[in-house]
Amino acid sequence: MSLDAQALAASAGRPLEALTRRDVAHALLRTRAAEAGAALPEIRRQLIAAGNPLSAAFWDGTARTLRKIADTSATVGDVQNWLEATGTEPAKIIGMLVWDDMGERSELQTEIYDLLVAHLEELLAAGQTDPDALAAGDVAALREHRRRQEEWMMAPQPDGRVPMWTVLDESDEEFLAEWAEAEADALAELRDNLSELPERPVPAADLREASARLRAVLRDGQPQWPRDLLTACAGLGGAELPPDDAELWLQVAAGLVAPADELAGSQAADAGLAPDDLSDDEEAMVALCVLDHYDWLAVSTALARGGPGTPASADDLARFVSEYDPDEVDDQADAAAGMFLHVAGLWRVLGALDDDDMLTQLGWWGIPEAVQRAWESPERE
Numbered sequence: 001m002s003l004d005a006q007a008l009a010a011s012a013g014r015p016l017e018a019l020t021r022r023d024v025a026h027a028l029l030r031t032r033a034a035e036a037g038a039a040l041p042e043i044r045r046q047l048i049a050a051g052n053p054l055s056a057a058f059w060d061g062t063a064r065t066l067r068k069i070a071d072t073s074a075t076v077g078d079v080q081n082w083l084e085a086t087g088t089e090p091a092k093i094i095g096m097l098v099w100d101d102m103g104e105r106s107e108l109q110t111e112i113y114d115l116l117v118a119h120l121e122e123l124l125a126a127g128q129t130d131p132d133a134l135a136a137g138d139v140a141a142l143r144e145h146r147r148r149q150e151e152w153m154m155a156p157q158p159d160g161r162v163p164m165w166t167v168l169d170e171s172d173e174e175f176l177a178e179w180a181e182a183e184a185d186a187l188a189e190l191r192d193n194l195s196e197l198p199e200r201p202v203p204a205a206d207l208r209e210a211s212a213r214l215r216a217v218l219r220d221g222q223p224q225w226p227r228d229l230l231t232a233c234a235g236l237g238g239a240e241l242p243p244d245d246a247e248l249w250l251q252v253a254a255g256l257v258a259p260a261d262e263l264a265g266s267q268a269a270d271a272g273l274a275p276d277d278l279s280d281d282e283e284a285m286v287a288l289c290v291l292d293h294y295d296w297l298a299v300s301t302a303l304a305r306g307g308p309g310t311p312a313s314a315d316d317l318a319r320f321v322s323e324y325d326p327d328e329v330d331d332q333a334d335a336a337a338g339m340f341l342h343v344a345g346l347w348r349v350l351g352a353l354d355d356d357d358m359l360t361q362l363g364w365w366g367i368p369e370a371v372q373r374a375w376e377s378p379e380r381e
Contacts, residue, residue, distance in 0.1 A: 003031055003039040005046035016050035020121060021058050021086035021131055028062065029079075033069035040066070057132040061085060084145075087131035088120040091146050094153055097167055108170050112163045119152050186293035187375040193301045194368055200304065202246065203361040210351030210362055211245035214252060217349065226349060228263060229281045233288065235260030249350065253370030256346055257296050259288055284342040291339050293375075298324035299340075300371040308364050312347070313357040314340040 009016050011030075012023035024043070028036040044059055065082040068074035083089040090113060092099055100109060123129045128148075133141035153164040217224050218231060218241060231237055233255030242248040263285055278286065302320035303310055310316075318336035347353045352363030359367075 003035060003043070005043050005050065008043065016047060017052045019047065019052055020088055020124070021054055022083065022088040022117070024054070024058075025062065025083055025086055025089070028066065033066045037063060037066040037070060055132050057135045058086070061135045084142075085131060085135040087124045087129040087134060087145070088117055090116050090120065091149055094146070095150050095164060097153070097164060097171075106170060106174075109167050112167050115157075115163070116149065116152060120149070123148060182293050183375045186297045187372060190297050190300060190368065190372060190375075194304055197304055200365045200368070202365050206351065206360065206362040207245050207249060207366075211249050214248060214350065215241060218252075226281065226284070226346060229284055230255070230346070230349075232261045232263045232285070233259040237261055249366060250370050250373050253350055253352070253366055254374035256288055256343065257371050257374035259285060284346070287339040287342040291336075291343070294324075295321050295336065295339075296371050296374075300368045303359050303364065304368045306359065308359055308361045310359040310364075311357065312344065312353050312359045312363070314338070314344050316357070317343065 005016055005019075008024055008027040009019055011027045012019060014020075014023065024047075028040075031039075040059070040063055044054075047053060061082055065074060065078060068078060080092055084091060090099065099105070099113060105113060120129065124131065129145060130138075130141055134145060150164075154162060156162050214230075217227050218236065219227075230252050234252040235255065236251070242251060263281055298321040299317050301324065303312060314337045317340040321336055344353060344357055347363060347367070348355065348357070350362075350366075352360060352367055354360055
């Protein structure tokens with residue numbers, strides 16, 4: 001299209017005199033930056049003639065941003081800051097919400113986003129937002145601008161919806177659906193892998209001995225580590241321990257793969273809490289939750305294939321992940337080893353590994369069974 005003020009107005013669906021800074025900015029972004037920059041003086045002249053001059057600060061900031069985009073020196077942050085300085089572009093992050101990119105927003109998220117834009121336009125028209133202060137990088141003005149956005153997102157609308165929770169609930173549903181699909185795929189692949197291997201018998205004596213130790217650790221009134229962590233992972237808070245040894249062992253071991261509850265009194269999710277402030281149990285819980293289906297699939301498959309005596313230190317477990325399908329894994333072995341440090345320690349408590357971090361007969365049988373249990377349990381579907 002011909003890049004002039006009339007074309008911008010047609011794109012925005014508004015008359016020239018009603019065009020906002022945001023309308024102009026988005027229309028310019030849809031054009032090659034060099035061409036947009038060259039057309040800027042004429043567009044400005046046309047808007048002045050239409051009685052909608054916007055401001056010198058806006059035009060100067062726009063020219064700078066377009067030059068940076070044209071010479072490829074502009075960052076995503078530069079462009080976002082320029083857009084937000086129009087006064088009617090929502091912040092990328094509002095509280096717990098991160099907006100999806102325009103082409104990836106759902107119908108619901110698009111609706112809420114557009115309603116927020118309309119609200120910001122009302123604030124701008126009422127003189128409650130100073131876009132020139134935003135363009136100048138006024139920290140107080142930007143803080144107040146974002147506070148008003150969060151306030152609107154948390155306020156019930158005429159239809160009773162609270163925008164923040166409406167969007168986040170949808171995101172949660174999408175995430176849970178994707179998670180369930182990944183879980184089902186991983187379970188099917190693990191079962192295929194195990195079907196190719198010899199049967200792994202239950203080591204009855206080892207299971208009985210390990211379960212007796214586990215019951216002692218989990219007994220009420222015992223401060224012994226890792227009682228609180230295992231209780232939360234297995235969802236045993238306030239519940240009687242299963243009388244069957246295999247049921248108890250698998251419930252706890254499956255809880256390491258998919259923790260059932262949060263730690264009692266945990267503050268790991270508090271905003272601003274630094275990693276160094278986490279307790280040992282909180283740090284372990286975070287590590288367990290960071291490990292994904294692929295990690296557990298790779299590790300449980302490697303251990304099932306290797307059999308008793310397979311080295312299973314944190315470094316070994318991280319190596320199993322990187323070797324399972326090298327094309328699917330990026331180079332994060334050191335980070336993975338840090339997460340698996342907690343897994344190896346807890347598996348030692350369960351008797352799945354010996355003191356030298358070698359896979360035991362109990363671990364050979366139990367680890368693949370526990371991973372399958374974690375992914376097939378109805379409570380997690």
